[in-house]
Amino acid sequence: xxxxxxxxxxxxxxxxxxxxxxxxxxxxxxxxxxxxxxxxxxxxxxxxxxxxxxxxxxxxxxxxxxxxxxxxxxxxxxxxxxxxxxxxxxxxxxxxxxxxxxxxxxxxxxxxxxxxxxxxxxxxxxxxxxxxxxxxxxxxxxxxxxxxxxxxxxxxxxxxxxxxxxxxxxxxxxxxxxxxxxxxxxxxxxxxxxxxxxxxxxx
Numbered sequence: 001x002x003x004x005x006x007x008x009x010x011x012x013x014x015x016x017x018x019x020x021x022x023x024x025x026x027x028x029x030x031x032x033x034x035x036x037x038x039x040x041x042x043x044x045x046x047x048x049x050x051x052x053x054x055x056x057x058x059x060x061x062x063x064x065x066x067x068x069x070x071x072x073x074x075x076x077x078x079x080x081x082x083x084x085x086x087x088x089x090x091x092x093x094x095x096x097x098x099x100x101x102x103x104x105x106x107x108x109x110x111x112x113x114x115x116x117x118x119x120x121x122x123x124x125x126x127x128x129x130x131x132x133x134x135x136x137x138x139x140x141x142x143x144x145x146x147x148x149x150x151x152x153x154x155x156x157x158x159x160x161x162x163x164x165x166x167x168x169x170x171x172x173x174x175x176x177x178x179x180x181x182x183x184x185x186x187x188x189x190x191x192x193x194x195x196x197x198x199x200x201x202x203x
Contacts, residue, residue: 010189047090062102093136100140113143122147133171165202
């Protein structure tokens with residue numbers, strides 16, 4: 001039952017005020033800063049999403065994913081033996097096998113993520129989106145990054161959005177799914193909130 005979603009209201013002035021306050025928060029320095037920067041590296045999906053991607057540049061990306069920080073810097077921080085890598089390598093579905101095979105050959109367990117479901121526009125028939133997701137998983141992707149149909153948000157078709165995301169989640173099988181909302185195209189903070197809630201409810 002998604003009738004409540006149309007009644008959601010976002011207090012934009014309050015959001016703007018809070019965002020301004022965040023900019024004034026103190027930042028960490030010294031060893032704490034280094035520790036947080038290292039942690040940030042481990043949260044990155046190292047990505048190539050170019051029309052001219054080839055197996056060789058995906059291989060270079062995978063090497064960088066396994067060695068994201070120069071060895072001399074890691075040694076200076078006494079972190080050279082901690083296995084610092086990025087969180088994932090993200091590529092288009094057609095390049096998933098290249099990434100999977102390269103990382104396997106390097107003895108590395110970094111997961112491969114793939115954008116799917118009509119990335120980046122989302123202007124693809126649902127059947128095609130689902131087929132693309134299934135192929136990416138079949139090729140070895142352990143994470144799927146889908147994009148929603150922004151038109152469903154802009155026209156208030158919340159049940160349709162829910163169903164689209166639910167079907168995408170089912171097509172992922174055991175693979176982790178992330179939902180890209182393209183917030184800059186959703187028209188309002190209320191729509192961003194609504195789309196976020198729908199995405200979470202749909203899994």
